[in-house]
Amino acid sequence: MTIFYNTSNGGTNSACFYHKGAAYGVAAPTYVRAYRCTQQSGEGQPCTVAASSSEDFGNYAYYAGPRGVTGTANYCVAAVGYVDWQGYRYTISSGRQGC
Template identity: 60%
Template sequence: MKLSRRISSILAILVSLAGANLFASQSAQAATSAISCSGTVTARYTSSLSGYGVIGEMIVYYNSSNGGTNSACVYRRGAAEGVASTTYVFIDKCSQTSGEGRTCSPIAQDSDSGSFAYYAGPAGVTGTANNCVSVHGGVGFKGGVFGFSGEGKTVGC
């Protein structure tokens, strides 16, 4: 009888832990899924390589959810599309509230990086309705990593 009570107690604990883990996982997924590469395009940058044309595109998006949400994705384009290599995107929420094209003083950041064949991102920051953002990205191709002209300056102000 004592053995069956122990087994029942252990099973109850395991079920409780599994349930708690399931809810925690769902909350984390819900928070992550709130950021996407969609909305109004506020900035677009391309990266080109001589002889190959455009090999990457970085797009910054804005939507009004969560007090303003900016997100960014880097897409591998042309000859680089479908070729897994270094691809990354960073987005900063800046303390600045006006003045596009200036150096950002970051107060929050998100990023995505890895060896991707099609895109990196989304990377996103919330509460940006009254703040500028800044983005950085890169596409690995043919032994180099290529950035984007104009990146790193405040946009979406």
């Protein structure tokens, strides 16, 4: 999963969840969502959600996203993503980033 930043709209962070390894190029249920946290410090810690992007969920072969949340300048952000692959759900939660 990757979180991107640009300065538009008071700061905008977008997240993409990428397929890797054997899952790359193979369609599977994939999800991603980005969050703006209430916190302004505490890299890696849990995020108390102030705002969120819309979710992106579909049967994708390469990635879900990007999904963006605005107003992130001077706030931590976080993202969650998963892929359902061969009977297992592989989930990543970024914790607070960009603080």
